[in-house]
Every structure is written in C-alpha cells, then in structure tokens.
Amino acid sequence: MNTSSKLNLQDSTFSCHDCSKCTVLFDGIPTEDRGTVAQWLDEIKTVCYERGDKIVHVGMPVFGVYLICEGIVKLVQQSDTHKEQIIKVVGTGEFLGEENLLSDQLSTYYAEAMEPV
Numbered sequence: 643m644n645t646s647s648k649l650n651l652q653d654s655t656f657s658c659h660d661c662s663k664c665t666v667l668f669d670g671i672p673t674e675d676r677g678t679v680a681q682w683l684d685e686i687k688t689v690c691y692e693r694g695d696k697i698v699h700v701g702m703p704v705f706g707v708y709l710i711c712e713g714i715v716k717l718v719q720q721s722d723t724h725k726e727q728i729i730k731v732v733g734t735g736e737f738l739g740e741e742n743l744l745s746d747q748l749s750t751y752y753a754e755a756m757e758p759v
C-alpha cells in the first residue's frame with residue numbers, strides 16, 4: 643500500500659480497498675493498538691479476480707488468508723466420481739483459506755470468483 647492510501651484507523655471513512663471497512667474483524671480495537679494494526683495492514687496485498695478466475699486450486703498450498711472485500715466466491719469440492727459440490731459461498735467481509743493458516747495441508751477444494759472480486 644503506498645503512503646498516499648495508508649489506512650487511518652482513527653478515521654471512520656475508508657477507501658474501497660481498506661480491509662477494515664469490509665469486516666467487523668477490526669471493530670473494538672483499542673485506540674492505543676490502532677497504530678500496530680495499521681502497520682500490519684500495510685502488509686496486505688490487494689488482488690482482483692474476474693468472474694470464473696480460480697483463487698485457490700485443489701491440491702495446492704493455500705498462500706494466506708483471503709478477505710473478500712467485495713464480490714462472491716464459491717468453494718467447490720469434487721467427488722471421486724468427478725461430481726462437483728459447492729461446499730461454501732463467501733462474500734463481502736468474509737474469509738477463505740483460514741483453515742489452512744496453521745497447517746501445511748493442501749487445499750481439498752477450489753475457490754472460484756462468481757463475480758468480480
């Protein structure tokens with residue numbers, strides 16, 4: 643994130659790409675901790691996907707946690723008979739990939755943008 647768009651957690655208005663606007667995860671952060679959180683948020687990378695783009699692939703490592711700032715993503719598992727089943731749909735303000743955060747487990751699903759994300 644460049645310095646001109648740096649997040650100010652003390653301000654109540656944020657641009658479209660500020661993750662704190664998208665989720666209640668950051669609600670209730672004490673004022674004295676907001677600087678630390680703002681530094682952490684500087685490490686967040688914004689990535690955009692178009693409808694149909696795969697975000698996570700079956701059998702691949704999940705490289706972090708994804709916060710959906712806007713849009714809808716479906717998580718799909720494929721059975722042994724190659725039948726696909728939507729296991730979860732995540733939207734604005736929700737996460738995906740958190741189940742792999744503390745493990746080396748490979749993804750058992752693929753995540754696909756259902757609309758621009």
